[in-house]
Amino acid sequence: MAKVLIVYFSKTGNTGKMAEYVQQGAREAGAETELKDINDTSPEDLLNADGIIMGSPTYYGLPSNEIKELIDESVKFHGKLEGKVGGAFSSAANTGGGNETTIMAIIQALLIHGMVVAGTSKGDHYGPVSIGSPDERVKSQCISLGKRVALLAEKLTC
Amino acid sequence: MAKVLIVYFSKTGNTGKMAEYVQQGAREAGAETELKDINDTSPEDLLNADGIIMGSPTYYGLPSNEIKELIDESVKFHGKLEGKVGGAFSSAANTGGGNETTIMAIIQALLIHGMVVAGTSKGDHYGPVSIGSPDERVKSQCISLGKRVALLAEKLTC
Amino acid sequence: MAKVLIVYFSKTGNTGKMAEYVQQGAREAGAETELKDINDTSPEDLLNADGIIMGSPTYYGLPSNEIKELIDESVKFHGKLEGKVGGAFSSAANTGGGNETTIMAIIQALLIHGMVVAGTSKGDHYGPVSIGSPDERVKSQCISLGKRVALLAEKLTC
Amino acid sequence: MAKVLIVYFSKTGNTGKMAEYVQQGAREAGAETELKDINDTSPEDLLNADGIIMGSPTYYGLPSNEIKELIDESVKFHGKLEGKVGGAFSSAANTGGGNETTIMAIIQALLIHGMVVAGTSKGDHYGPVSIGSPDERVKSQCISLGKRVALLAEKLTC
Numbered sequence: 001m002a003k004v005l006i007v008y009f010s011k012t013g014n015t016g017k018m019a020e021y022v023q024q025g026a027r028e029a030g031a032e033t034e035l036k037d038i039n040d041t042s043p044e045d046l047l048n049a050d051g052i053i054m055g056s057p058t059y060y061g062l063p064s065n066e067i068k069e070l071i072d073e074s075v076k077f078h079g080k081l082e083g084k085v086g087g088a089f090s091s092a093a094n095t096g097g098g099n100e101t102t103i104m105a106i107i108q109a110l111l112i113h114g115m116v117v118a119g120t121s122k123g124d125h126y127g128p129v130s131i132g133s134p135d136e137r138v139k140s141q142c143i144s145l146g147k148r149v150a151l152l153a154e155k156l157t158c
Numbered sequence: 159m160a161k162v163l164i165v166y167f168s169k170t171g172n173t174g175k176m177a178e179y180v181q182q183g184a185r186e187a188g189a190e191t192e193l194k195d196i197n198d199t200s201p202e203d204l205l206n207a208d209g210i211i212m213g214s215p216t217y218y219g220l221p222s223n224e225i226k227e228l229i230d231e232s233v234k235f236h237g238k239l240e241g242k243v244g245g246a247f248s249s250a251a252n253t254g255g256g257n258e259t260t261i262m263a264i265i266q267a268l269l270i271h272g273m274v275v276a277g278t279s280k281g282d283h284y285g286p287v288s289i290g291s292p293d294e295r296v297k298s299q300c301i302s303l304g305k306r307v308a309l310l311a312e313k314l315t316c
Numbered sequence: 317m318a319k320v321l322i323v324y325f326s327k328t329g330n331t332g333k334m335a336e337y338v339q340q341g342a343r344e345a346g347a348e349t350e351l352k353d354i355n356d357t358s359p360e361d362l363l364n365a366d367g368i369i370m371g372s373p374t375y376y377g378l379p380s381n382e383i384k385e386l387i388d389e390s391v392k393f394h395g396k397l398e399g400k401v402g403g404a405f406s407s408a409a410n411t412g413g414g415n416e417t418t419i420m421a422i423i424q425a426l427l428i429h430g431m432v433v434a435g436t437s438k439g440d441h442y443g444p445v446s447i448g449s450p451d452e453r454v455k456s457q458c459i460s461l462g463k464r465v466a467l468l469a470e471k472l473t474c
Numbered sequence: 475m476a477k478v479l480i481v482y483f484s485k486t487g488n489t490g491k492m493a494e495y496v497q498q499g500a501r502e503a504g505a506e507t508e509l510k511d512i513n514d515t516s517p518e519d520l521l522n523a524d525g526i527i528m529g530s531p532t533y534y535g536l537p538s539n540e541i542k543e544l545i546d547e548s549v550k551f552h553g554k555l556e557g558k559v560g561g562a563f564s565s566a567a568n569t570g571g572g573n574e575t576t577i578m579a580i581i582q583a584l585l586i587h588g589m590v591v592a593g594t595s596k597g598d599h600y601g602p603v604s605i606g607s608p609d610e611r612v613k614s615q616c617i618s619l620g621k622r623v624a625l626l627a628e629k630l631t632c
């Protein structure tokens with residue numbers, strides 16, 4: 001049974017809502033899940049997970065500095081996250097507002113940790129994007145991401 | 159009076175429609191404009207323009223290979239486009255489908271040519287994105303891009 | 317035994333040399349490998365592989381249009397590459413010349429196909445970069461990429 | 475006379491050294507310059523400059539969270555930086571280590587502020603990259619960036 005950690009920062013609640021849907025997907029795929037607000041998360045939490053999914057609002061086309069701070073602090077475990085499975089999602093105020101680049105920024109950080117990332121051929125390819133409050137489409141994309149990471153983590157690390 | 163070239167590839171007509179709106183914006187800002195299908199465009203056309211705007215559908219998160227071919231061929235004028243003004247736009251099948259990365263890919267190529275690129279603090283920050291057929295929001299973003307490039311080209315090259 | 321396909325475009329021979337090293341790594345990890353020049357590659361070849369690694373020189377911060385053409389043509393198998401393992405590498409004329417964005421561009425396309433991509437915590441994180449002719453450092457990065465993809469493909473698809 | 479602000483974060487001194495070279499270039503181009511450590515910089519400082527250049531070490535393929543925090547806080551002036559000129563540079567431990575994506579991440583943020591960014595057809599196209607301690611090549615790239623931003627800011631805002 002894979003352990004999947006979902007870490008998020010949310011100010012308006014949109015990213016937080018997405019995080020819950022991602023957790024739901026991971027759970028449905030049989031994973032043990034943990035949902036953590038960035039403010040309650042330490043680099044140590046990353047060590048204990050088989051899959052790590054990070055969510056952030058789109059702030060200037062990049063993850064919020066709270067998310068970036070966790071990533072920077074995780075350097076103390078550089079090399080220790082190798083082979084774990086990663087994923088990312090983002091909420092944004094509008095289309096073309098930097099949501100994809102936010103997700104790709106997180107994915108880049110995860111790749112630099114030596115992690116494994118899977119896209120999807122259906123829907124939000126890099127990771128789920130919500131324009132404003134998450135609707136049914138976004139919900140299903142988030143559930144799909146949770147499942148994808150959980151199943152891959154199960155295959156790779158269990 | 160600045161000369162603005164809009165080059166586009168369009169299969170379904172969505173990117174072509176966006177291109178017309180971009181042209182409208184550049185014209186309204188007082189530029190002399192040229193709208194060219196990628197199939198009628200040669201690297202020489204890039205030389206004669208003060209502003210160059212490229213539009214492509216989102217194909218695997220990147221501009222179509224027809225657009226990329228023009229970019230590759232433009233190497234024969236490497237250094238000659240320095241200081242010209244650039245811009246990019248894209249149409250895509252869905253949100254999160256790679257539209258922003260397509261626009262950023264074109265912008266990267268333009269920066270490598272030494273060109274000058276302006277974002278916008280309002281709306282589609284990197285460049286206009288249409289999800290499916292361009293609506294009123296997209297139209298106004300395209301017009302805004304055309305104006306932005308025309309005015310900047312006027313300031314910088316005339 | 318996983319099948320790993322290495323597809324490359326090479327004009328000066330640098331990317332081709334890297335491709336051979338990547339093949340060597342995949343072979344050492346026990347994979348059945350195929351090394352193909354882009355001019356001899358069709359979308360069908362992608363279907364038959366468990367792991368697909370693409371290499372391109374850095375042309376304006378992006379893969380060459382020959383590589384992009386294969387990617388565009390692969391749309392006829394959209395959804396069929398889901399879950400396969402991917403990787404990318406690039407040679408460039410100089411540091412800061414667009415090599416990382418070239419690799420990330422390929423990775424984005426592979427993610428959009430629903431493929432699985434692994435970074436590395438050691439060395440060239442997104443994929444091997446050669447500045448000019450590949451030296452010993454580049455050789456070892458290429459071998460490492462070949463192994464990484466082969467082992468992951470073995471785990472995931474066999 | 476344009477005012478150019480260079481903001482940087484530096485731990486090992488490499489990015490700080492680059493910042494000094496960038497300042498030298500801006501000065502040689504006739505600009506009034508200010509060099510500020512990120513810890514002494516507030517969003518208000520961005521308002522007063524015609525050109526803003528940000529430098530960061532490469533931390534997981536992105537600017538350090540200190541730089542990101544300034545960017546996030548600058549939202550209080552969203553729209554007020556429109557039309558200013560921007561630039562970015564980064565130092566990294568190794569080639570392929572995320573330096574280009576760090577620079578592009580900063581550039582994305584600047585574009586979202588509606589700023590104007592110029593690449594260069596010579597050398598480090600997106601912005602200067604130092605692998606380890608800055609050498610003569612890096613020095614000249616940094617001076618070139620300083621000049622580029624200063625001259626463009628002079629043209630656009632004075």
